[in-house]
Amino acid sequence: AQKVTQAQTEISVVEKEDVTLDCVYETRDTTYYLFWYKQPPSGELVFLIRRNSFDEQNEISGRYSWNFQKSTSSFNFTITASQVVDSAVYFCALRNYGQNFVFGPGTRLSVLP
Amino acid sequence: DGGITQSPKYLFRKEGQNVTLSCEQNLNHDAMYWYRQDPGQGLRLIYYSQIVNDFQKGDIAEGYSVSREKKESFPLTVTSAQKNPTAFYLCASSESRYEQYFGPGTRLTVT
Numbered sequence: 001a002q003k004v005t006q007a008q009t010e011i012s013v014v015e016k017e018d019v020t021l022d023c024v025y026e027t028r029d030t031t032y033y034l035f036w037y038k039q040p041p042s043g044e045l046v047f048l049i050r051r052n053s054f055d056e057q058n059e060i061s062g063r064y065s066w067n068f069q070k071s072t073s074s075f076n077f078t079i080t081a082s083q084v085v086d087s088a089v090y091f092c093a094l095r096n097y098g099q100n101f102v103f104g105p106g107t108r109l110s111v112l113p
Numbered sequence: 114d115g116g117i118t119q120s121p122k123y124l125f126r127k128e129g130q131n132v133t134l135s136c137e138q139n140l141n142h143d144a145m146y147w148y149r150q151d152p153g154q155g156l157r158l159i160y161y162s163q164i165v166n167d168f169q170k171g172d173i174a175e176g177y178s179v180s181r182e183k184k185e186s187f188p189l190t191v192t193s194a195q196k197n198p199t200a201f202y203l204c205a206s207s208e209s210r211y212e213q214y215f216g217p218g219t220r221l222t223v224t
Contacts, residue, residue: 035212043201045156045215091155100146100171101213105155 002027004094004104012110013082021077021107023092029053031097034068034075039089039106051075082111116140117216119204124221126198134189134219136204145187146205146213149173156203162187191221198223 003026013019025034036048049059051068059066063080079086092104117138126132138145144163148156158171162181176195181187187206191198199222205213 033211037215043203043218043220045203045205047212047214050212100158100161103156 002094002096002099002102004092004102006090006092006104006107008107009105010108010110012112014112015084016081018078018080019082019109019111021079021090021092021109023075023077023104025073025075025092025094027094027096029096033095033097035093035095035101036066036075036077037091037093037103039091041088045091048077079109082109084111084113087111117204117206117214119202119216119219121219122217124219126221126223128223129193130223131190131192132198132221132223134191134202134204134221136187136189136216138185138187138204138206138214138216140206140214141184142206142208142214143184144207145181146207147171147177147179147187147189148203148205150201150203150218159189159202191223 005024032053034051037045039045056068065078067076087110089106089108091106094102120135146161147159149159150156157173159177160168160171160179162168165181165184168179168181176192178190201218201220203218204216207213
């Protein structure tokens with residue numbers, strides 16, 4: 001069975017603080033893909049990153065970074081020096097090869113000025 | 114510009130009426146999906162289609178119907194059999210194993 005857990009329902013930080021969003025996944029497959037999406041107040045989900053199960057290299061894109069650890073089945077997302085525009089709901093998702101997406105419940109991030 | 118369009122953005126209907134939500138993509142993706150999102154909740158899969166003229170039920174298909182007559186179009190009909198149709202509906206498309214791209218969504222309110 002596939003499952004994605006985002007234990008943090010809501011997080012509030014003050015602008016310029018760093019914040020990490022946790023994602024833990026469950027799968028029995030050896031080939032799978034992990035994703036992060038951002039859903040701003042407008043509602044549209046915006047794709048942020050995809051990672052496949054064979055690539056455990058961490059990735060940095062500007063203020064965003066992702067830490068993929070197969071040993072703990074985690075794919076955490078860190079925003080450095082957060083900004084008000086980062087306020088959104090963030091979803092972690094898992095896709096086994098050839099199957100549909102499974103989304104986590106989401107984490108609502110509020111960045112206060 | 115390539116992308117996914119959903120129309121209308123807001124839709125209001127009376128209880129007992131069927132309503133069809135539009136989803137069009139020009140990304141040349143084979144697969145298309147419909148999700149439902151309720152306030153404060155995650156996404157739940159309604160229907161998906163891997164190729165034209167074929168579609169499968171997702172986790173919450175009851176009360177919904179779809180068609181896939183063209184690669185670029187995947188309309189969703191919310192029927193009167195859907196007991197709680199008020200929700201935010203998101204359409205997405207993807208290529209094989211890769212990420213899904215989402216449309217802007219349609220907020221349906223049924224009174």
